[in-house]
Amino acid sequence: MIETSLKVTEVFLEYPIVIAKVVVCTFFFLKLIKSDFTLDLAEICISLIKCLAYGALAWFIFVNTKELERIDVLTYFTFLLACIETAHNFANSVGLYIVGLIKILFKKSIGEKYGI
Numbered sequence: 001m002i003e004t005s006l007k008v009t010e011v012f013l014e015y016p017i018v019i020a021k022v023v024v025c026t027f028f029f030l031k032l033i034k035s036d037f038t039l040d041l042a043e044i045c046i047s048l049i050k051c052l053a054y055g056a057l058a059w060f061i062f063v064n065t066k067e068l069e070r071i072d073v074l075t076y077f078t079f080l081l082a083c084i085e086t087a088h089n090f091a092n093s094v095g096l097y098i099v100g101l102i103k104i105l106f107k108k109s110i111g112e113k114y115g116i
Contacts (some may be wrong), residue, residue, distance in 0.1 A: 006072040015060055020087035027091035031099040039100065044093045051089035058082035071079040 006012070061079040065071045 005072045006073060006076055007070055008068055013066055013079065016058075016083035019080070020083040022085060023087040024095065027088070027095055029101060031091075031096070032102065033040050039096055047089040048093035051086055051093055054082045054085040054089060058086055070111060077094065 058079055061075060061082065065075060065079070
């Protein structure tokens, strides 16, 4: 198997983190405008466990590769996917409660005033 490596620059490992932030913001926006909203406790618990596991993997790769000059492609894409999965599972676990709280506060403050 041919080993391919990538040159690590200052912001090279920051791109997946930015992508993860975009995933979370998009999730919040889409869940806020969605009319039906349910919380499934079992699914939320599994998503929280997956969030912690993928987050630990992403953190481990980030800490151990940020000082290197080159990393292999497989490690980089593992880091990229771990960041995206962490963001997705965070949004599906903790994010659902945040969206629910925002919807409740919105209905209490704006809804009563305008009859929403």
